Amino acid sequence: MESLEGLWKKLSLLDEEETGIACPKKAEPDTFTLAAKFLTKRVVNVESVARTFRPLWRSKKDVQIKDMGDNILFFNFEDECDLDRVIEYEPWTYDKHLVVFEKVTANVPLSSLAFQFTTFWIQIHELPVQCLNQETRDAIGSSLGTPLLMTDTESEGVRIDITKPLNRVRKVWSDESVIRCAILKYERLPNFCYWCGLVSHDDRYCERWLRSKGSLKKSDQNFGDWMRAEIDITT
Incomplete structure (x- = not known):
């Protein structure tokens, strides 16, 4: 099946579609986001993940976790060094299954994260x-x-x-x-x-x-x- 991105590039857009909207800009990011895909077949529980990883990571600043569905979680770090340290100590597992991490940039949609x-x-x-x-x-x-x-x-x-x-x-x-x-x-x-x-x-x-x-x-x-x-x- 053709990707949505490839499809819209072939379409003739309506005037309203062509105009679009301006995305708000921020001088500095409030947080630094790490997306995680949990390869376990079980449904991932955010509270359980937090209890597992927070003691292991020992982040110096706060880390907020957001459930994005399909066993994908977003970890929002206040300190980029904390995020980099998680990547440095890969691989990570949960329920004995691999957790695949990928850094998130502001202009990339969730569907583009490959977790590869x-x-x-x-x-x-x-x-x-x-x-x-x-x-x-x-x-x-x-x-x-x-x-x-x-x-x-x-x-x-x-x-x-x-x-x-x-x-x-x-x-x-x-x-x-x-x-x-x-x-x-x-x-x-x-x-x-x-x-x-x-x-x-x-x-x-x-x-x-x-x-x-x-x-x-x-x-x-x-x-x-x-x-x-x-x-x-x-x-």
Whole structure:
């Protein structure tokens, strides 16, 4: 179906439609807005979300939450630094499902928010000795999505497209031949589908599973718990 934006561009507008109205301008925004799409199938409760995230975020200034419907919430921050800190510590989960955040600008309608990208921290395992260097890790990170500022951490921060299946491996080439498959493991990985590898749903709601009418077996799954990375927490 053609988008509404594409449709109106083709229409011959009436005089009243052509005239339109002037949008009020503000010198400085009162708040800084972060839109959040909750990928859980349950209806999201604003009060429950507030109880979950406010203690974790520890925002220095007030954060107001507005329900926009369809499991989309707007978080209105008084301090832009508080908003940026939330983005910095992605990914976030609620009810063990991914929460996809997107910054909102004043001139963008709600329908234009794609909720398509999220940052994951990815560990790279089983690299051959000759590839145990930052250059190789950076190349793998870039092949997965948009890498964050590279650091000396054990994992790569990469902003990935969540409309595509999670990547499990990366082939490592040398002299036009594959010398190894590096294994990718994701830190703080939320619920995702072991049939198709998408984070937008879990096994029960996968189209492949539903169409099979229960004929598929666990051994048919191409993704699994082995993609979850262990995090070394030191005190």
